Amino acid sequence: MTKTLLVMGGSHFLGRAVAVEALERGWQVHVFNRGRTGRNPHGVTALRGDRTDPAELRRLASHGPWDAIVDTSGMDADAVDASTRALADVTQRYVYVSTVSVYAQWPMKPLTEDSPTLAAAPAEGVPEDVNVAYGLDKARCETSALRNLGSRLSILRPGVILGPHENIGRLPWWLRRVARGGRILAPGRPAQPIQPVDVRDVAAFACHRAQHADGHEVFNVAAPTGHSTMRDLLLACARATGTSTGQAELEWVDDSFLLSHDVRQWTELPLWRTYPATWQVDGARARAQGLECRPLEQTVTDTWSWMTSGEAVLEHERAARHGISEAKEAALLEEWLRGGPRPH
Template structure:
């Protein structure tokens, strides 16, 4: 299989490259060259946002293209149009954020945001939806839209699981958001990558919620696993959502992964039966956490951070107040 990855050096794109190489694929990457390419790939350079930036893609043929773009949809539209006659399948790693706040249990047929007239760099949801439209316009049924939710795993450059691991590794009492049995839904970047490659190779097209089933793990299982794999003496202090909100703690930002109310139902309650039927598999949460911790240690404990995403994590002063130390 000949694979072209648009990106291919960070988090999801990196996972796609690594899994594809493990499968024996012939892999080409295309990006701006800001990070060293992985060994074993053919590396092409270009800036998708610059005039003439796609010149390196004007020749060549591939079985599958994987695109993880998150910004102005014109980049996906232009790339897909250029490659439509020379590639078999176009996989766009999208997001469940293309839906407005839909209820728990919603599937791929739920309403989506309107991005039909958006030709610029809008908000995240419209960027992803506009990019989906661009991929479908060029590839039609040969476009596979992988609507991921929360993505975890090694090389995460958002800061969610790395923050929890780093905080818990420091030990002592740790604020944990109740309820402990709050169901969580996520996908390991490597499972996402494998599914995208296998589904595309099998000719699958259309939109899929690519994330674990609702309740695949819980907040307690995730955080207790962090305690175990780091070997720390951390003590999880379960704190009510009401108190956290009263103290100004922001779900998702100050305490990553945690959400409340309708937002929890939306992000952690998607119907994934379609992707599961198409072969989506999930490794245990313990493997995701342990592998992320091992990677985090290998880079000195400080994970890289995407510059377009906010810094995550609870202010130590707020945590001390919640723990009764002030």
């Protein structure tokens, strides 16, 4: 019997990837979104509506039932509460995509699924530039979903997601910067481990849990420690864009120098963050239950192929925050090479 799936979202990045993955598995897929931005994948049935409108949620429920629902767009606790109540009787499994930002100790301490979340504990020693409000909102969303769905709820907590159709702009910025060539400000330590996960791997795992879950479950979704480094990322960008060593040169600049010059972590130089446990997310539980993480090289190559395919890149409003200006990068490199402040 054909499996039926509803994707809450479905027209952008992860939601789109979930819909495509389900279609490739031969499932019947509905997507629910407002239809104002993004593009729904070919082959889905589009259901238009606003998840904050109770009447539209009731109308949505009338199109069910579905074997499973994957929610990639739930950002507000009230909206998630309303949608999980409205849809509780028309699905056997609800997969809610949350974030590692729900943890009270991220990014200061290593994480497992048993680490305290912001729903139960205040943030612990978290720096001011970490978006605690976002994490708290998502933690409250988890609480609302669990209250309404109980044992039918799967919660996925990804870290950084990269890959084709990325609209946040992290990997696309690095690819464009490396393609431009010249001397490139490479942040921190070349051997710094990173744990980004490919959007298609998150989508495959969401569909896997939609089909195989039994009872309430929570998973961190991140590549294993040692999967890749910052050097791996930037060299993969060079290979993907065809940028040779003669066209570009990576200049690795110390964390302390960048911090002393007020470079914004996480955004001006995407994926660069100095906090000790940024990339210490334990995803072993998810890997034991079906998560497979492809090589970072493939993620980078496929993202560049998409970016150069002629398809319009639909950017999220947050994309404008990512990337350092050419002038600031040049000034920093000039001072660094001149022998600017060095760590003691």
